[in-house]
Amino acid sequence: MFNNFDGKVVLDNLHFLIEGMQTTLLLTVVAIIGGLLLGTLLALARLSPFKTLSFVAGTYVNFFRSMPLILVIFWFYFLVPHILGRPVGGFYSVLVAFVLFEAAYYCEIMRAGIQSVRQGQIYAGQALGLTYQQNMRYVVLPQAFRNMIPILMTQAIILFQDTSLVYVVGIKDFLVSADLVANRENRILEMFTTVAIVYFVICLSGSLFIRRLQEKFNL
Amino acid sequence: MIQLQDVSKWYGDFQVLDTCSTAVSKGEVVVVCGPSGSGKSTLIKCVNGLEPFQKGDITVDDVSVGDKATDLPKLRSRIGMVFQNFELFPHITVAENIKLAQLKVLNRNEAEAGQKAMQLLERVELADQADKFPAQLSGGQQQRVAIARALAMDPIAMLFDEPTSALDPEMINEVLDVMVELASDGMTMMVVTHEMGFARRVANRVIFMDEGRIEEDCSKDEFFDSQRGDRAQTFLSKILHH
Numbered sequence A: 001m002f003n004n005f006d007g008k009v010v011l012d013n014l015h016f017l018i019e020g021m022q023t024t025l026l027l028t029v030v031a032i033i034g035g036l037l038l039g040t041l042l043a044l045a046r047l048s049p050f051k052t053l054s055f056v057a058g059t060y061v062n063f064f065r066s067m068p069l070i071l072v073i074f075w076f077y078f079l080v081p082h083i084l085g086r087p088v089g090g091f092y093s094v095l096v097a098f099v100l101f102e103a104a105y106y107c108e109i110m111r112a113g114i115q116s117v118r119q120g121q122i123y124a125g126q127a128l129g130l131t132y133q134q135n136m137r138y139v140v141l142p143q144a145f146r147n148m149i150p151i152l153m154t155q156a157i158i159l160f161q162d163t164s165l166v167y168v169v170g171i172k173d174f175l176v177s178a179d180l181v182a183n184r185e186n187r188i189l190e191m192f193t194t195v196a197i198v199y200f201v202i203c204l205s206g207s208l209f210i211r212r213l214q215e216k217f218n219l
Numbered sequence B: 001m002i003q004l005q006d007v008s009k010w011y012g013d014f015q016v017l018d019t020c021s022t023a024v025s026k027g028e029v030v031v032v033c034g035p036s037g038s039g040k041s042t043l044i045k046c047v048n049g050l051e052p053f054q055k056g057d058i059t060v061d062d063v064s065v066g067d068k069a070t071d072l073p074k075l076r077s078r079i080g081m082v083f084q085n086f087e088l089f090p091h092i093t094v095a096e097n098i099k100l101a102q103l104k105v106l107n108r109n110e111a112e113a114g115q116k117a118m119q120l121l122e123r124v125e126l127a128d129q130a131d132k133f134p135a136q137l138s139g140g141q142q143q144r145v146a147i148a149r150a151l152a153m154d155p156i157a158m159l160f161d162e163p164t165s166a167l168d169p170e171m172i173n174e175v176l177d178v179m180v181e182l183a184s185d186g187m188t189m190m191v192v193t194h195e196m197g198f199a200r201r202v203a204n205r206v207i208f209m210d211e212g213r214i215e216e217d218c219s220k221d222e223f224f225d226s227q228r229g230d231r232a233q234t235f236l237s238k239i240l241h242h
């Protein structure tokens, strides 16, 4: 089987594979940004003194954290077009699923980040006359975010890997593209080895980058 | 200027403040001292409403701190506060620390706020540190920036909570000097400190607290010279022979 290992199939289908990778990266980036924004709002809600608000946010987080991602993907794939009453394309449904799912995890990260900011800093902001919202925005959140950078990035790497689950609804991400090529050209070993190497290299570089960041900024 | 009327506060069952009453008039410097855990920090945090209290009332410039209808952020913006651990914002520069509340609370424009920041940094002799981050400064320098940050709001009174007790001994004086100058400029000040030298130099009155109560509230001369309650005496002899 290894005797006729032919790397040329990768080069021949490079364009197709790159398109797949673009889908993977787009999903990852949008899910990170959307998830982080929504997650931060959820964290603020969870920590807010308004009981109802914090209860709703808490329920949301616990709900999504007890669902397997693959189920959420499936669910939104069928649900989103149904809610909107028109087909929106699998990609957008899946995007919504990822943002909502990731938000639950980013919420917990940001919540820990906000709680890592010392009480004295909050007093200092208050003593200067900042309102609750201003204190959050200018004093607490920037520090919370900074403290959480390593964990946020680790979560991003996990997310990058998790996007491959979109194969269940047939979206052509990197993995699905490679699978298509593999079957069409009957080069299964070559294609999946390539996929493994690409994922490995990207995730490893990400991890190394995080470690350097931690060392450099003493995070 | 600042009035406390029978202020009591509990943490659960534990009473931290027990019917504390006192007043600080305009231009007066009042030093608060007492053993650890006696409620000094709690008392001073009640003055600008950082800590809520359950009984009694506090007014600052005739505005009630305990009243639900009071705009606390607005009131706080008129009272400067300096903390034991400086509490400069670590993610922004020294100049930005001094500008932040000027811009967001007083709605000054960038030029005004920047000018005020530089003027105050010069006053505390740190103009050359404006673009550094707090972590790059010594403790004494950080505390002087913290004082400048509070003064940038043009406060009507200043609260200090043990401003020198986190400092290495050789840095204590640079901070005390700024405070002495402030006092001689006529600033109304309430200062929690064990620096009895400072109290002797600039205090008008000294308050001694123990177990949540104000045990002594008298003029500086009375406090240092005359007959005192036992605990105040014991405590004083401890810190004076320190």
Ligand SMILES: Nc1ncnc2c1ncn2[C@@H]1O[C@H](COP(=O)(O)OP(=O)(O)OP(=O)(O)O)[C@@H](O)[C@H]1O
Residues within 6 Å of the ligand: B011, B016, B034, B035, B036, B037, B038, B039, B040, B041, B042, B043
């Ligand atoms: N958040 C809190 N919950 C419960 N008890 C508290 C809380 N904050 C302070 N206390 C208690 O209230 C008492 C008074 O505390 P406070 O910090 O006002 O004392 P202090 O006089 O400033 O002491 P120190 O000289 O150590 O700063 C202490 O016994 C402390 O343990």
Ligand SMILES: [Mg+2]
Residues within 6 Å of the ligand: B040, B041, B042, B161, B162
């Ligand atoms: Mg204290």
